[in-house]
Amino acid sequence: MRPMLATPGAHVPPGEEWVHEVKWDGIRLLGDSPEGRTQTRLTTRNDNDATRAWPEIAIGPARDVLVDGEVIALNDAGLPDFRVLMDRMHNRDAGRAARFAERIPATYMVFDLLRLDGRLLIEEPWAERRKILEAVHADGDLGSWQVPATYDDGRMLHEVTRDQGLEGIVSKRRISRYRPGERSKDWVKLAHRYRASLVVGGWRPEVGTEGGTERIGALLVGQPTSDGLVYRGRVGSGIGGKRAQRLGDLLRETGRNPFAGPDVDPDGGVPPVDARGTHWVEPFLVVEVETHGTAFAAASYKGRLRQPSFIGIREDIEPEDL
Secondary structure, eight states: OOOOEEEEOSSOOOSTTEEEEEEOSSEEEEEEEOTTOSBOEEEOTTOOBOGGGOTTTOBOOSSOEEEEEEEEOBOTTSSBOHHHHHHHHTOOOHHHHHHHHHHSOOEEEEEEEEEETTEEOTTSOHHHHHHHHHHHHHTTTTTTOBOOOOBSOHHHHHHHHHHTTOOEEEEEETTOOOOTTOEEEEEEEEESSOEEEEEEEEEEEOTTOOTTOOOEEEEEEEEEETTEEEEEEEEOBTOOTHHHHHHHHHOOBOSSOOBOOTTTOTTOSOOHHHHTTOEEBOTTOEEEEEEEOHHHHSTTOOSOOEEEEEEEEOTTOOGGGO
8 A cells, every 4th residue: 555645835725725734844654453463564655664763653553554744853952854864774684783773763653544453544534644654653552653733723733833943734635535646636735844845857067076087966856747857956965975876776767858748847858968978777766955045945846956955766666746
């Protein structure tokens, strides 16, 4: 099963039909803990098994449950930060995972209950699923997993999360059913940080590379659309060392420009200054990018990146998930 996805929004939905939650800056995981199993199976948004990476979370609860939630870890400022989790999310070695769990402890924030004791709950409205989830948590049946609070006042939560430096909020219709793998308008996300997951279509070598071996200095990234991959800009800040090496190991060159042209989108098409010297790659790798400017935070991501920085590789997401 793949998780239900939220639609980007421009404002907090008004009215009593909506409820609001904190948007966590972490990694989305489904936790499947059938009765009798001592370990929960953790899967990413694209249904990859991530159980080994999170041994402290994979200790299963006492009951048969299937839950949806976000794995988070805190930075030095005490705030949830995806960047803290980057090394952990790519690891599958049990020994390293145990050491990571000691050094970078993670918390599983469970916000939805999809199955309980063999009963599938996805056709129940959100309000009913939430009621059952809170009862199970109150009974102590979720172990160390946490169930974050919900709020009726979305505007207040939006302001508070912005002031506290949190990522944003997610608003949900109380009557919404759970639709696995779908991006639904019954869930709306509003981010304070101007961050997005984009697809790599090419890379440019680092300036002044010595020894005849080119190193990655910048990525050319785009936004998937129904008409193709629309170019959104070049990202160089934050790439270097192990990150550049990891990117080089993953990217597969094709020699063909994968971006849609200006006939598809006025902002599509790679400018000659960016295309010159670029190594074109297969557009399958998703990366997280942070940028300045409110235009990029809008649902359509119109416009180009402004002073962008590379945050990390999202191997838990595929282009079709965006």
